[in-house]
């Protein structure tokens with residue numbers, strides 16, 4: 190009878206099928222749970238806290254993640270960096286301190302140049318000062334991202350108390366025609382810092398950096414001259430053009446008085462970091478807190494390093510891309526470039542009232 194068959198106990202075949210489906214769905218649920226847990230996705234609690242940045246990608250993610258307590262543009266220290274990314278020593282504002290105190294303000298002081306002059310060193314040294322807070326990465330607002338507006342720019346800044354100075358550094362500003370006017374329009378009181386270095390060494394440093402990213406570029410000699418036997422230097426090549434400091438300075442002097450621009454010697458920054466940083470602090474109108482006691486000479490690196498940073502009590506040197514071994518250049522080419530830069534250098538010394546002794 191069909192009816193009695195339905196009401197009776199399930200057949201062993203039906204039981205096996207039920208057990209099979211049940212086990213399958215249980216495994217599926219467990220698999221989903223494990224995946225979510227591994228990705229740190231849906232789980233509340235400690236699994237979602239910040240992981241150390243192990244790659245450039247991870248670092249970018251950390252920068253964006255507000256839940257990690259980092260300010261925008263304040264990457265964590267450590268881990269390899271991708272091409273073009275800089276190596277801030279300390280995530281100023283990223284430490285366990287009162288990250289939510291103060292407000293984001295437009296910078297009152299900028300390190301505007303020059304590329305390969307020692308700008309990273311100045312920024313990392315000055316941000317040790319308790320009255321200074323700085324953006325770790327280069328915002329490139331006044332050259333590349335100006336159309337994004339001041340509100341966007343301000344959102345990149347760390348929170349500061351009213352007694353603190355907000356700073357950023359973007360070395361390409363110095364050679365950007367529109368930068369002086371744009372910065373003046375933001376605030377005519379902006380203090381400007383320019384780290385300058387022997388233009389020939391600077392050009393070689395610049396070329397060494399480019400070569401490390403693009404090994405197929407022509408030789409330094411080939412790029413430097415339009416006609417080498419005639420001693421005709423190619424001023425359209427950026428690595429050469431940037432070093433004509435006095436030319437670029439003219440655009441800045443149309444908007445800012447010389448008293449509002451401070452020049453740091455890139456050479457002295459290496460031989461006497463405390464001395465150069467003392468002058469920077471005076472220029473910014475803050476107490477000389479950063480002194481000899483903050484530096485030690487690291488023999489392996491061959492450069493002065495910080496005994497401790499703003500967010501760490503451990504000694505820190507700048508990253509591998511700072512203080513590279515330069516490409517060997519024919520001494521005759523160096524001599525030709527020295528001759529080329531001499532009149533520009535002399536005019537520059539006269540204009541700023543400082544002799545940088547690049548002979």
Ligand SMILES: Nc1ncnc2c1ncn2[C@@H]1O[C@H](COP(=O)(O)OS(=O)(=O)O)[C@@H](OP(=O)(O)O)[C@H]1O
Nearest residue numbers: 304305306307308309310394492493507511512513
């Ligand atoms: N303390 C310390 N440690 C390491 N490096 C130091 C330091 N002080 C100054 N320098 C010099 O800084 C040069 C790099 O300059 P920048 O930071 O301006 O480069 S960049 O434009 O931001 O790429 C870098 O240039 P290279 O030596 O050619 O690599 C250094 O000479």
